[in-house]
Amino acid sequence: MTLWASPRISPFTRTRRPPVGEGGYTTTGSDPGMYPASGAGSRLASGQGTPPENPCTGPHYAGAVTDSSKRPLAVFDLDNTLADTAHRQRFLERRPRDWDAFFAAAPADPPLEQGVDLVRRSAAEYEIVYLTGRPERCRRDTLDWLAAHGLPEGRLYMRGNADRRPARRTKLEILRRLARHREIRVLVDDDELVCEDAERAGFRVLRARWADPSAALRAAQEREGRT
Numbered sequence: 570m571t572l573w574a575s576p577r578i579s580p581f582t583r584t585r586r587p588p589v590g591e592g593g594y595t596t597t598g599s600d601p602g603m604y605p606a607s608g609a610g611s612r613l614a615s616g617q618g619t620p621p622e623n624p625c626t627g628p629h630y631a632g633a634v635t636d637s638s639k640r641p642l643a644v645f646d647l648d649n650t651l652a653d654t655a656h657r658q659r660f661l662e663r664r665p666r667d668w669d670a671f672f673a674a675a676p677a678d679p680p681l682e683q684g685v686d687l688v689r690r691s692a693a694e695y696e697i698v699y700l701t702g703r704p705e706r707c708r709r710d711t712l713d714w715l716a717a718h719g720l721p722e723g724r725l726y727m728r729g730n731a732d733r734r735p736a737r738r739t740k741l742e743i744l745r746r747l748a749r750h751r752e753i754r755v756l757v758d759d760d761e762l763v764c765e766d767a768e769r770a771g772f773r774v775l776r777a778r779w780a781d782p783s784a785a786l787r788a789a790q791e792r793e794g795r796t
Contacts (some may be wrong), residue, residue: 572643572691572755615703642747643695645688645723646740647703649759649780652678652714672703678711680718683779685756688720695754697723700743703734704728737762744772 648654656676657674661665674712688697697720703711726743740763747753756767759777768774 572694584587597678616729637752639751640694640696641752642698643688643691643754644698644700644744644747644756645684645760646693646756646763646777647699647701647711648678649681649782650757650777651684651720652690652781653680653681654678655781672707672710675703675707676714678714681777681779684757684777685718685720687775691755692721692723696751697721698747699723699725700740700756700758701726702728702739704730704732706730736760737766741766745770748772 645651652675654675656677657671657680660674668685691697699711699715701711702779708725708727711727715725728739732739737760739760744756744767753772755773755775756764757775757777758764758767759780759782761776764774764776
């Protein structure tokens with residue numbers, strides 16, 4: 570059974586490449602960009618260096634054609650979509666927010682059954698991509714968490730450590746880059762602003778509504794550009 574039939578076609582519009590020092594999403598750091606590890610990826614959206622030519626992480630240019638010979642992409646958020654952050658949100662409710670403790674507790678996140686079931690079923694038909702607002706320094710813990718819970722392999726995009734832009738801007742930027750070469754069948758995310766902006770850009774969206782909402786986490790995503 571096809572999970573995401575009759576896909577919408579994503580419009581491709583030119584997006585600004587962040588200047589050096591602004592940060593951005595990355596597929597590498599000290600660790601490979603794929604989960605599970607399958608070789609070095611490339612740093613993206615950082616304004617540093619030249620990314621390699623490949624369907625998922627190639628440079629951003631006009632006139633690209635979607636590669637229909639490859640499976641469509643299903644893009645999944647992590648926090649409160651696949652991973653339950655409720656146990657560590659207390660670190661965001663104090664003043665000042667304790668970001669080190671918040672991210673250090675991420676390996677203990679329980680998996681969210683509905684999200685995990687959906688990503689596993691999606692992997693039978695689509696190539697999985699993980700798109701998270703977590704900073705790059707959390708890559709190793711995130712890869713280990715994905716492996717520990719038996720999630721499908723897929724490329725992992727993370728926020729650059731210095732990037733403080735709202736999640737709705739940074740995630741849409743990467744979606745557009747991916748869409749220049751690959752069909753994106755669906756984005757699954759719990760952040761309403763991310764979902765709204767993605768829909769306005771023409772992407773099909775499934776809102777993850779199976780975790781308890783957190784006002785502190787929303788503020789972190791949108792006003793502080795932290796996750």
